[in-house]
Amino acid sequence: FYTTHLLASERGVDALMDAMRFGRAYVSFDLLGYVEDFAFYAQTGTGNASVKTIMGSEVSLNPTLTLHAEISSPADKIVLYGNGSEVASAENTADFSFAPKTPGAYRIQAYRRGHLWILSNPVYVR
Numbered sequence: 001f002y003t004t005h006l007l008a009s010e011r012g013v014d015a016l017m018d019a020m021r022f023g024r025a026y027v028s029f030d031l032l033g034y035v036e037d038f039a040f041y042a043q044t045g046t047g048n049a050s051v052k053t054i055m056g057s058e059v060s061l062n063p064t065l066t067l068h069a070e071i072s073s074p075a076d077k078i079v080l081y082g083n084g085s086e087v088a089s090a091e092n093t094a095d096f097s098f099a100p101k102t103p104g105a106y107r108i109q110a111y112r113r114g115h116l117w118i119l120s121n122p123v124y125v126r
Helices: 013-021
Strands: 003-006 025-028 038-044 051-054 066-082 085-098 104-112 115-120 123-125
Touching: 003 013, 025 038, 038 115, 038 123, 066 115
Parallel strands: none
Antiparallel strands: 003 025, 025 115, 038 051, 038 066, 066 085, 066 104, 104 115, 104 123
């Protein structure tokens, strides 16, 4: 019915426990389609100087900060929430980007056929 995905450096107990402890996880409802690959992260800087910060982690607000969601297959709708309120959305896409202007806890929800399909943990913008 659903899968909890952990983003760990390896398939060992310590790495999996670290992924859970630090919120590097997301949930997918596989009845709506198996999620082969999903990423939600913050990116700062450009080119070779860019730095990615994955969900569960903190990043400082700055003018080059962009939040990104990438899914292996398109969602009917991707919604970005900041501090519990919808701040942006896009339809019929597998890629989503947003430049936050305020600090907060930002997370992604992706929908298929009118139902919640993917639920991410937040990226904390400080």
